[in-house]
Amino acid sequence: MVMLISVIGLLLMSGLQRQLDAAIQMGNDERHYLRAFNQALSSLNWGMHLDWPPLQDDWTCQTLAADALNVCLKKASDEGLGLLRGEGLLPSQHRPLFLYQRVAFSGLASDRITLQIVSRGWLDFCPDKQAGRCIEPE
Incomplete structure (x- = not known):
């Protein structure tokens, strides 16, 4: 009888340990996602205040290495x-998390471009009519 109670106790403890491991993993994944999301938002905010060179047909990128x-x-x-595309790094993914902001240009006549936010232009997927324009070649 004592042996049976011990086995049942071990099985219950083993099941609880698996649940705890799954909850910890889910919490870590959520923490990594929120960190990447906030990094992408910070990138968008930083990019809105930059002066940009004249645009090419491909993505023109700028990096602030100190804050990644x-x-x-x-x-x-x-x-x-x-x-405007902000990037956030997810540790377990080889591709970054992308957030997009639609922007209008000002100062196109000069050699530097400044940006203005388009109202309701923030999205977590490509807002372009031609979604293929957001995809980078591998």
Whole structure:
């Protein structure tokens, strides 16, 4: 009888340990995601205040190495608008987390471009009509 109670106790403790391990893993994944999300938001915010060189057809990127911020800008398929892309690094993924902000350009006549936020232009997926424009070649 004592042996049976011991075995049942061990099985219950083993099950509880598995549940605890799963909860800890889920908490770690959520923490990593939130860190990457906030890093991408910080990249977007930083990129809005930069002066950008004249745009090419491909992504033009700038990096702030001290804070691991990376932001890229590209012309959108809509005339006069652009896509600003902030990146956040997920430790378990080989691709970063991307957040997008639609922007309007000012100062196009000069050699530096400044950006203005388009209202309701923030998205966590590519907001361009041609979604293929957001994909980078591997």
